Amino acid sequence: MTKTKHETSxxxxxKVPTITIIREFDAPRERVFRAWTDPELYAQxxxxxxxxxxIKKWSARTGxxxxxxNYRDGEELASFxxxxxxxxxxxxxxxxxxxxxxxxxxxxxxMTFEELPGGRTRVTGVSVVESFEIRxxxxxxxxxxxxxxxxxxxxxxxxxxx
Amino acid sequence: MAxxxxxxxxxxxxxxxxxxxxxxxxxxDATVSELAAPYDVSVQAVSKHLRVLEEAGLVTRxxxxxxxxxxxxxxxxxxxxxxxxxxxxxxxxxxxxLDELLDRMAEQEEPxxxxxxxxxx
Numbered sequence: 001m002t003k004t005k006h007e008t009s010x011x012x013x014x015k016v017p018t019i020t021i022i023r024e025f026d027a028p029r030e031r032v033f034r035a036w037t038d039p040e041l042y043a044q045x046x047x048x049x050x051x052x053x054x055i056k057k058w059s060a061r062t063g064x065x066x067x068x069x070n071y072r073d074g075e076e077l078a079s080f081x082x083x084x085x086x087x088x089x090x091x092x093x094x095x096x097x098x099x100x101x102x103x104x105x106x107x108x109x110x111m112t113f114e115e116l117p118g119g120r121t122r123v124t125g126v127s128v129v130e131s132f133e134i135r136x137x138x139x140x141x142x143x144x145x146x147x148x149x150x151x152x153x154x155x156x157x158x159x160x161x162x
Numbered sequence: 163m164a165x166x167x168x169x170x171x172x173x174x175x176x177x178x179x180x181x182x183x184x185x186x187x188x189x190x191d192a193t194v195s196e197l198a199a200p201y202d203v204s205v206q207a208v209s210k211h212l213r214v215l216e217e218a219g220l221v222t223r224x225x226x227x228x229x230x231x232x233x234x235x236x237x238x239x240x241x242x243x244x245x246x247x248x249x250x251x252x253x254x255x256x257x258x259x260l261d262e263l264l265d266r267m268a269e270q271e272e273p274x275x276x277x278x279x280x281x282x283x
């Protein structure tokens with residue numbers, strides 16, 4: 001089977017504190033939507049490869065709630081929760097997202113699933129946060145492990161300029 | 163310590179006027195009065211913004227006593243570009259796992275959908 005090469009694009013707006021993420025998939029929209037909303041399927045791809053994702057709550061319907069956590073060697077690394085604001089199969093999914101490490105922060109994420117010719121799908125996700133500062137921190141950290149490495153590099157860089 | 167410095171960079175860039183100053187400085191060095199010209203604010207207000215950028219390590223001031231041109235420290239932004247690229251690479255990794263899952267789903271579904279088509283025919 002010939003595979004088209006897709007690369008994710010990221011757009012960080014300079015007008016509003018958003019992150020836009022765009023990616024195309026060689027699969028029909030219904031299937032992509034299901035991989036995004038079925039908890040067993042979602043857990044299989046969402047976490048980093050080195051960690052396992054456990055879904056704790058998952059009511060993928062408008063007004064439902066969700067919660068999940070990442071584990072490595074049985075140890076919890078990070079946990080997240082939010083609400084499904086709208087689940088409109090197979091075209092639109094809107095949810096809130098909070099990382100429990102920054103419990104005052106919340107991101108509102110809107111995912112649009114667009115049908116493309118040839119049974120393909122384009123997914124566009126727009127995340128809105130409270131400020132540019134928080135948006136940039138999310139970009140810098142990826143909301144995952146490895147944040148410290150970034151800080152260390154910046155520390156070295158700033159120190160070298162002193 | 164590193165976290166404080168990083169917070170200072172982000173706080174400095176959270177303000178729209180300072181983001182705009184940074185965008186203009188990316189085109190070349192400029193004096194405070196040149197930078198202040200397009201704004202409806204005093205040179206003093208612009209100086210204050212520049213001090214915040216300077217304390218965050220984002221800009222430096224030239225030694226020329228008269229002009230003291232403001233210079234953007236592009237390295238800090240190269241680092242931010244690298245972070246965005248790393249964020250993108252992580253998303254791409256995640257979506258490649260989704261590609262694989264979608265392929266597995268297709269293998270499971272295709273016999274059924276062929277069957278469906280036979281039913282219709």
